[in-house]
Amino acid sequence: MNTDTVSIKKPEDRFAFVDQDSLYADEITRKNIGFWADAARRFKQNKVAMFFLIVLVLLIVMSLLGPVISGKDYITINGQDKNMAPCSQYWLGTDNMGRDLFTRSWVGLRTSLVIALVAAGIQLVVGCLYGSIMATLGGIVDDVMMRIVEVISSIPNLILCTLLLVVFGNGYVQLLFALSVTSWTGTARLVRGQILKLRESEYVLASKAMGGSNMHRILKHLLPNTLGLLILELAQAIPSVIFSETSLSFLGIGLMPPNFSLGTMLQQGQSTMNFYPFQLLVPCVLLSLLVLSFNVVGDALRDALDPQLRN
Amino acid sequence: MSNEVEKTAAAAGTKPLLEVSHLKKYFKVGNKRTLKAVDDVSFNIMPGETLGVVGESGCGKTTCGRTCVGMYDPTDGTVLYNGKNIHELKGAEKKAFTKEVQIIFQDPYASLNPRMTVAEIIGEGMDVHGLYTGKQERQERIGQLLRMVGLNQEHANRFIHEFSGGQRQRIGIARALAVEPRFILCDEPLSALDVSIQAQVANLLIRFQKELGLTYMFIAHDLAMVKHISDRVAVMYLGSVVELATSAEIYSNPLHPYTEALMSAIPIADPDIEDSRQRIMLEGEVTSPIDVPPGCKFQSRCPRAKECCRKDAPELKEVSPGHFVACHFAGK
């Protein structure tokens, strides 16, 4: 198809007409690039985001390997080694019960991460289902379901969580329930809006005119075009759940000993802040790094996935 | 009016492919007001014919087209395809209808799914209707369709954001043709395209009609293009057909004042003609289709409006064989 290689051999050929069939004017010179490949390319261009992505991966890896590296467990109370400063035996010192802070920090981080992932997952699944039901059924069902969403989202989040935890007690399940009981409303609205928008789009109409079934439309058109949005929602939900969990635990209504997360460690560190600052500093730094990297990566994802920025 | 339609149909000796009678499509808009997007429209389309529908934005031409192919349910009136009411089709009949009737959309950017490759887009209808026996056949057919619209196999695995508007519109045509339809609703397929590309697509449409015996309903606001492509033209104003005639007749002998004004407003690419032309300038703009006052819908902008126009809405009457006009003063 490429006629650029045609070269003029003889001077009298200069003004010879070119065979029309050899010319191909529909050629595309830009390289073939799919949606996800294009998004990945744009993401890679963002150096800051790449840095924090590496930080994030390191944090996750360490939360799994950290306890193994130090070779210490995080439960054993060691009476002689209370409140030690960082030294060769305890790399980041010990807490007020003599437990290794290095190991505890990574385990606490792991707990926070797992809670965040599960809660964000619940938020996404519930929000998605609820939102798509609203959008598909429409009419009165939509109205009623929308009012429910409005009522739920008008209750102050923190108060509701506190109440639930006070009533049901502290524990992983209760905490997860408290964290996700209100958070899905935003996702539900988002999904509803997106589906309503997509349903009116011409390619979905075209598919309808072509006789495709509802299932076909959902799988082929609605879902793929909502996926980017959901990934963004997940990336933004995780740091916010981490924050909520930490605040609850910090206030003493989240996890209770022997369970612990970064939040409970912060609470403990805070009480001895004046004498042993590293007990506060270590979980603090980890938490900040974690949330910061999630936020930066989430932002970069939004830029990378936003179709409006595609050129 | 339906009597006349039947008479002309009988005279031609064939049954119309699409019969639209007294079609109405109203939308409720806040405060209990209704928007009469399509208000008592009747026409028919013969097999192998192109019916052009022109009108300014908001005249209801797109709604009319989409109701005619079953995308919207009508408020009143019927649409018969091959003698069957399309809004009452069920099961296999409905599926067969969706195979025979296709749409080409206006916006080549919005009408193709950005997450699909060209092959997936074109193959979608074939998948739905099971029009192939194996992967090999599917791929060959897609390649064949791409070549029909002037693209080639190389393009099959690309995503549509890499294509220009004209190329996308051709992909849209290939998608419509993939299910071997008989009737295609062309909903402003050219208005988003560049002039040189418009000609390409228009030629493709004309060629496929000849080769495949397709029937078109061609909706556009560009009267010159509609006249060029269509056998008959219906001019719509505020949800009603005000004039319907063969395209030669519409051009040489427009009878409705709106058609005349529309015709005279279209610029002609010829300086001498343009310099000597006397334009009929319409006052004002298209009135809102919400709460239209009684009487003729065009009265507020009509240079000929008289007392009777404010009272009675004129009916679409046949003033000469095949030429229908809705004006009190038509032919006078």
Add this chain to the structure above:
Amino acid sequence: MAEEKVMTPQVEEEAVEIGKNWKANPHKWTGDPNQPLLEVKNLRVSYHTYAGEVQSVRGVNFDVKHGEILAVIGESGCGKSVTARTIMSLIRHPGVVKEGSQILFEGKDVLSMSKKELSQYRGGDCGMIFQDALVALDPTMRVGKQIMENLRIHSKMTKKEAKEEAIRLLDVVGIPNAETRFRQYPFEFSGGMRQRAMIAMAVACQPKLVIADEPTTALDVTIQAQIMELLKRLRDEDGTSIILITHDFGVVAGFADKIVVMYAGQIVERGSRKEIFYNPQHPYTWALLGAVPRLDWENKQMLRTIRGTPPDLVAPPKGCPFARRCELCMNVCLEEMPPVKEFPGEGPENHGHSAMCWLYADDAPAEVREKAEALRVKGGEGHE
């Protein structure tokens, strides 16, 4: 010296010819009539995208005289809108105006103006009408106020004077009930009204030049006719120079004095209105003229098409940009940039007709020209 003497009477004649329509507004009439109001010299603009540098405008030259209507015609992506924006100095990142480009407005380079000079130039000396009025007007501000703002930035009017002037302007552009409309927001206007309001805004400070970028593309034909009539009146009564950016040959036919045809960031043909319509020289121009169906043509004839799509300007072809789509593509067209050939026209208004094409190269053999002559469409007659 001898040449100058011969030239003088002609210049005066032209001045009278151009100036006759707006004697009522003598303040407009400054400077030498033979000096162009706007000169665009070797304009090159690029956009930086992921795929590389898109060379949107590749060396464009033209000028606009006082009271002249210049139409820039071309398809989307040919660089016509970018050119218009560059004249208004509105190019932002990722767009870059290349070194060596010059835009001279009354002899002053727009591209090197200070901020203060620019704010006087934009909206003061040079107004712009956009395609989409809904985007170009501030949706949160009353229409009247937007016009007043513009007036008050560029002149020392009091609030009351500015208000009166704004109402007068709305009235002039044909908006009924100007005083009520003055207090309304853009969304309360219909499409045609918004376009009129934007024209009122663009001409508020009596600019010497108005750039209209596809002013009627979003409008219905009956409204289009009204708007074009309004723009024409603007030139005839006030002597404003107009640059009309459009893709529609029909709109241009009854409107422009001079026409510039752009393709792939370059000017492929330029000339007076009649030269372009009745004596087109570039294969692209004649193909375009044959591609649009006309009301007075026979039905269902095949339209003249141009195959394929314009080249991707990330990697512009090294030869003629149109070569791959041209019916008369020659070997040389794919290899080298074509020369610009001048065609002497009859009468002073037909000066400056030129086309950039190898068909008219000095060393092109005679049979090439014969074939070109045979294929050319005169006055846009149908083909095939």
